[in-house]
Amino acid sequence: MGTHDEDDVARRWFDVADTAPLLLDTRGVVTSWTREAERLLGYPAAEAVGKDLAGLFAHGDAGRLPDVMDRCRRDGGWAGLLSARRRDGRPVPVMARITSAHEPGGSARWLALLNEMADAPGWDMSRAVLEQMIGGSPIGIAMVDTDLRFVWSNAALTQFGGGPPESRLRLRLAEVQPGLDSEGIEAQMRRVLATGEPVLGYELVGRVRAAPHRETAHMLSFTRLDDEHGGPMGVYYTVVDMTERHRARQRLALLDRAGRRIGRSLDIARTAQELADVAVPGFADLATVDLLEPVLRGAEPSPGQAWDGADCSVTLRRAGRRANGDPGVATGTREVVHRAGSPAVRCLVGGRPWRVERLDPLDPLDPLAEEWVAGLPAGSEPPSALIVPVRARGVTLGVATFLRRHRHEPFGEDDLALAEDLVSRAAVCVDNARRYTRERDAALVLQRNLLPRRLPEQDAVEVAACYRPADELTGLGGDWYDLIPLSGARVALVVGEVPGHGIDAAAAMGRVRTAVRTLAALDLPPEEILAHLDDLVTRMDDEEGVAAETEPPEPWPGGARTVGAACVYVVYDPIDGRCVMAAAGHPAPAVVLPDGTVTFVELPQGPPLGAGGPPFESAEVTLPEGSTLALHTDGLLARGERWALDTDRERLRQALEQSADTLELRCGTVIDALVPARPYDDVALLMARTRRLAGDRVADWELPADPAAVAEARKTASRRLAEWGLTELSFTTELVVSELVTNAIRYATGPIRLRLIRERTLVCEVFDGGTTAPHLRHPRATDEGGRGLLLVSQVTQRWGTRFLPEGKIIWAEQSLTDPDV
Structure with a gap:
């Protein structure tokens, strides 16, 4: 048998319905009986042939048969619904179709096709109706044989x-739709043929021959077709x-x-690159x-300064770029000049x-010509473009x-709407980043x-300091x-923080730091410095609370709060x-x-400033x-x-x-080791x-509480200055020593000590056991005393x-660089 004959046989499997055919003569008498008719009605051929067709139907429908034959x-x-009668008397609802079977030169006869409605729900209506339904369906429908060839x-x-359908016959899918994922589709067909289980909702995304520049998506469903013995004949599938x-x-x-990837940071260029x-x-x-250049700096864009109208050129900065096939992204920014018009x-x-x-191609979009249009292959179509303004809160940012x-197919109106939505979301993030940058x-x-410069x-x-600000999100x-330099060659080392972030925190930090420097000038012990600072922070908070109730809201959320500040002094x-130190809610120093x-x-550990508590x-330590x-x-x-204190x-x-070689490098090494970028x-x-300080740079003497000791103290101090x-x-x-020692002898009690310290300044100190502080007075011309501290x-x-x-x-201190001061 040739290939053409095999195709005809295969097609007959699909063309012949599941029917029981029988032949009738002109009077409606059965002249030919088939195996399918015997299966349906139970009459053997010997009993059925020669029987009037009306005798095969129930009593009600038997009376209709003469009229039916007349209409034929x-x-x-x-064609119509009738109730046939089986040999055992049981009624069988069938779809009956009677059509002429007259052959030229032969006797007239009729072909009757009976389909049991319960067993053949698809063929209980006329073939013409079914062909209209299937052939005219907007859903693509096809049948392939077991070799996966179209029938x-x-x-x-x-x-x-x-x-068209006739051009598909005897072809495989790969021959009909080259470039499509035919292997994947045929794999689904083979699976259905092997298992008999249908595959529903198989999604195929690709480019079909009808639209080579347009990505399409189709939903396919596959069902196996079986013959009368239950063997596979092929696959029936639909395409939507x-x-x-x-x-x-x-x-x-x-x-x-x-929404998930744009705006993850508050960096302007990074946000543009994310878009x-x-x-x-x-x-x-x-x-x-x-x-626009001002946007990248965090400034408010000024359209009037950027352009004068539609006929001007505009210089912008490239903040983000991505091309299909690029291994990475472009880094940095560069100027891009958009020509007038x-x-x-x-x-x-x-x-x-x-x-x-x-x-x-002859007049490409100006800033893209060198990087895109000029790189297109010869003879290729020029690209399609969308240019969307980056606008937020009524201001154009770029x-x-x-x-x-x-x-790709050219951009359409739907793409334009999508691009506007996409850019508008990114524009808000860019503007937020711009405002935050400012x-x-x-x-x-x-x-x-x-902070100290x-x-x-x-x-x-010897001192080194490092400061690393938080990331942009925080x-x-x-x-x-x-x-802070103190008297007697001593220094105060201070580290602290105030709660919150942003410009308010920086302002609050400045207030607290200024308060610390002011209190340090009082030369009080560290715990008393913190006690005074605690009172000051509490008063600041009270004043801010009153201001918040009486004044309009501040431009920055939260306000400059200082309660909860921490400090170590x-x-x-x-x-x-x-080394003497005290802390208010702050980690202890390491040594x-x-x-x-x-x-x-x-x-x-003391409580944070302004929080109240004990x-x-x-604590005091002596450091080598x-x-x-x-x-x-x-x-x-x-x-x-606190639970992680040991680990920290x-x-x-x-x-x-x-x-590290230097203290500055060591400071940076510690920061890099413990703090992320x-x-x-x-x-x-x-x-x-x-x-x-070396011992030869400090000199001290015990003095008796005798006015005569003043002259000896002057001479002793002069001799030491000569040695230095x-x-x-x-x-x-000598004048300073004379006045300070005289005051101590006159007004104080207990031992008196004189000490000279040669550091960057010359420090003269007089110690006495008194607890009252001297006051600077401005005596009148007629007063006999009170001029010592003034001098x-x-x-x-x-x-x-x-x-x-x-x-x-x-x-008292004297400068060693300018003795006249």
Whole structure:
């Protein structure tokens, strides 16, 4: 048998319905009986042949048969529902179709087709109706044989490509639709043929021959066709176009992806790059984001300064770019000049998107010519473009450009609407980043001006400090550090933080830091400094609370709150190495001894400032020369929870044990080891390596409470100045010694000590056991006394009083660089 005959046989399997055929003569008498008729009605051929057709039907329908035969002779055929009667008397509902079977040159006869309605629900109506339903269905329908070759298809399948039904016969899917995932589809067919289980809802996404530049989506369902013995004859499948639904899902997925991926930071350029990354390759083959220069700086864009109208050129900065096939993203920004009259300029001026269906290769879109149009293969179609303004809150920030190459269909109106939605979401994120950049820059400027630009030079400690602001999502915090020179060659080391982030925290930090420096001038012990600071913070909070009730809301949320601020205050004396410190809700300092051992000061923890609680306590340690104090805010250890104190200290210990050539490098090494590049919280670290003043730079004497000792004290001080090579300061020093010792002898009790310290200044100190502080007076011309401290204040750089548990010290400093001061 040839191939053509085999195809005809295969087609007959699919063309012949599940019917019981029988032949009738002109009178309606059965002349030929078939096996299917015997199966349906139970009569053997010997009993059925010669029987009137009316005898095969129930009594009610038997009377209709003469009329039916008349209609057949008149109309050429008849079809309808009848109730046949089986040999055992049981009725059988059937669809009966009677049509002429007359052959030329032969006798007239009729062909009757009986279909049991219960067993053949698809053929209980006329073939013409079924052909109209299947052939005219908008759903593509096809049948293939066991070799997966087409044996039938309806006209609706043509819309998916591959030609009309007759051109598909005896062909495989790969021959009809080259480029389609024919292997995947035929794998589903083979699975259905092997198992008999249908496959429903198989989704196919690709490009069909009918639309080579357009990605389409189709839903396929496969069902096996069996013969009368239950063996597979082939596969029947349907195809439904799901392209619009698929595109709607893609659009929703793109917008969902944009919502999750755009705006994850408050960095302007990074946000612009995120927009380009989301758009490629799902929406476009190239995406660029160009922003106005002021926007990248965080400033408010001024359209009047950027352009004068539609006929001007506009210079923007490329903030984001992504091209299909790029291994990475473009880094940095560069200028992009949009020529006068270009769609980009019209978008900027008019604030409306611009769609270019196909770019003219002879006149390409100006900023994209060199990177896109010029790189197209010769003879290829120019790309399609969308230019959408990046607008937020009524202000144009820049433009976003999307291009598609020849493999994509041109942008349509739906794409334009999607691009507008996508860019508008990104524009809000860009504007938020711009506003945050402006606030962050302002806060950084404020904080840098409030933090010490240069730590004071002194001989007590070698010092290095590091500050790392929090990442952009958290915002700048209120951490600070300071070094304050005190009397007697001592220094105060301070590290602290205020709660909150942003410009308010920076302002609050400045207030607290200024208060600390002011209180440090009183030369009080650390615990008393914190007690005064605690009262001051409480008053600040009360004043802010009253202001919040009576004044309009502040422009920045939260306000400059200072309650809950933390601080550690350390005083180091280089003469004897004593170090006294107190803390208010702040981590205790770490100490690196000269041999590299790291210890932590057992410092009593006081409550945060303004929170109320028990009084502050101090701790005192004596540090060997060359020891390093490490004062830090809790951001250095990331967490700072009490339950993780041991773990945090171990991490800090390991970081401090690392060696470095200089103290500044060591400070940076500790920060890098413990703090991520974009920390969640601000970090301040102050490291101070202790020094000791040499014994020959300090001289002290015990003095009797006798006025005659004043002259001896002057002579002793002059001799020591001569040894130090400071004879030019002798006159002033003798005057200071005379006045201070005289006051101590006259008004104080207990022992009297005189001490000279040669550091960067010459310090004269007189100790006595009194507890009353002297006051500077302005005597009248007729007063006989009261001019001592006035003279001291006039001839020295500064002077003051420092109280000790056993008495007080009155001190005065003279500059060693300018003796006249």
